[in-house]
Amino acid sequence: MIKRRGTVTISQVAQAAGVNRSSVSRAFTKPYMLTPETVARIKAAADTLGYVPNHTARALSTGRNSNLALIVPDVANPFFPPMIRAAQDAADAQDYCVFLGNSNEDPTKEDRLVGRFIGQVEGLILASSRLPEKRILDYAEQRPIVLINRDVAGVPRVLIDSSNGMTEAVRFLADRGHKKIAYVSGPSGSWSNKSRRSAVRKAAQQAGLELYVCPAQVSSFEAGLSAVDRILDAGTTVAIAFDDVTAHGILAGLEQRGITVPEGFSVVGCDDVLGDLTHPPLTTISSRSSEAGDLAVSLMYDALRSVGLKDARYLLQTELVVRQTTK
């Protein structure tokens, strides 16, 4: 047992105030049960002693700990920080603390993180989870789980629906005279990637455009960079990237080859996380990830309060943001 210097417990306060331990407990959690004078006396004693309720002990006896966990594939991917911040703020507003996990896109690590967290949180929010569906359902049995950008029936989820933005982008490109377009993929296990790719595919078909899908395993600058040769070889005139980070890599690759954007080639990103940081400023699909974080936390509260409403499925709509990488 590690003794913390100066840890003052409920018993010491009780003794100082001349009451039973239970009254001290009530003074802090159910003051209406006590005379105002008693409460005042206890609080005074607590103050002079410097008493602070022990969170762990309380959690043990009540079974609630006011903690949430949030797991993301990559903190450093600019898509996530706004989401993390929003979730953190929303949790903070209800006096909840949030554990953050970084799975590094690795399902095994994600699984380990969930296991570590699950014992000390009331619920978990998994963003862009790479876990097998069965695993998610198993965990959801133990604790409320809310998903972001992962679509598992029976688990409350917030989905940033890029498909209408993507559709809009494809139509926009068709109107501008493009005939053959490329889609540069993202992480293979990603719901977002699947949903974006199929939206592009469908819209391209409807608009009578030829589509080349360029595989890529991860979302990264390098992935975009190394896709450039293939999308050029395929004879396309525009690339729609899985996300802005990938699009940025594509822009860099094009510049290396002396191809100017948008005159020589057009590029469309997704998620609008880079703002007009790229050169030229990137045409992209909006996606307010902070709203997703906020919404996920409030869904979590719903789940924690009532046992019902397990199958919420929120779609956040997106739209094309035209900047200067498309012609």
Add this chain to the structure above:
Amino acid sequence: MIKRRGTVTISQVAQAAGVNRSSVSRAFTKPYMLTPETVARIKAAADTLGYVPNHTARALSTGRNSNLALIVPDVANPFFPPMIRAAQDAADAQDYCVFLGNSNEDPTKEDRLVGRFIGQVEGLILASSRLPEKRILDYAEQRPIVLINRDVAGVPRVLIDSSNGMTEAVRFLADRGHKKIAYVSGPSGSWSNKSRRSAVRKAAQQAGLELYVCPAQVSSFEAGLSAVDRILDAGTTVAIAFDDVTAHGILAGLEQRGITVPEGFSVVGCDDVLGDLTHPPLTTISSRSSEAGDLAVSLMYDALRSVGLKDARYLLQTELVVRQTTK
């Protein structure tokens, strides 16, 4: 008391295995005290029942919870995510979980977060803390605290020392013929800002350069943008910004006014978080913030193990990274 479905406790395992509760506990925490056969029998029973040790109960009786807290001023500032990820990884390697707090640059909120966390962690890491020194020392009395980019004597700290990078930058600019330079400040309470500003001041003096210090309250794109008029009015030919984000705003402001970089004006950032994302790619000062995160966690382990070595002070050196915004 909230009853979790299917919570199996040590007592049930004990009964199933026909041993005392204490043996079950030992099978998991001190197996060497038991016969291998007994351990095996207990683990088998635990497996079939699906027993998972209760983290909270363990924390209560041992006084250790294997949790750390990390508080940053702004998760969305690109300086922090790599640090967060590194800290998270380092913690993970030792089976620690990390709470993340976002103070939003607000000392009051930071204080509240510390208060919320301190009861359920073994130690706290405060990055770029805006807390009054006294407050930090008070908290450090209760739990080990490690600071990043905040210099308080008596508290272990990791400082990214931008001063030699800044000095290098000023000399570099003097060599290129600049006579009057501007420094665009960052958050007023920030140690980094003070240290960078004074390094620039000193180096400018030594190099015989005239210096204009342009105040700014926060680190943001907008702060940089709105500083442009003043740095131009002051007659400077180059601006050294508190960080890359601010520098990016300056670049945008210059472009709005039709001033080309680096021909018409030079810009230097700090922290190297944008890579060559800006246009033109930004000359900046390196700072591997992920190393700071990693180091902070290992300092924390030191602090948790031994009561001594309270006054560690690590300086991480930096250097000028010349790209294309300087002439």
Add this chain to the structure above:
DNA sequence: TTGAGCCATGCAACCGGTTGCATGTCAAAC
């Protein structure tokens, strides 16, 4: 005056583990 009922507080069990000490067993040593 007495009994009913309410309310403030105390009592003690409980949450789920951990751990110092006691006990019992068995083997080696005398």
Add this chain to the structure above:
DNA sequence: GTTTGACATGCAACCGGTTGCATGGCTCAA
């Protein structure tokens, strides 16, 4: 064959709160 000691396991207290129930004092009405 008895003593000694090492070692495996049990016992029970403890970590610091929470909470259902018991108790006792007081008020109010009959």
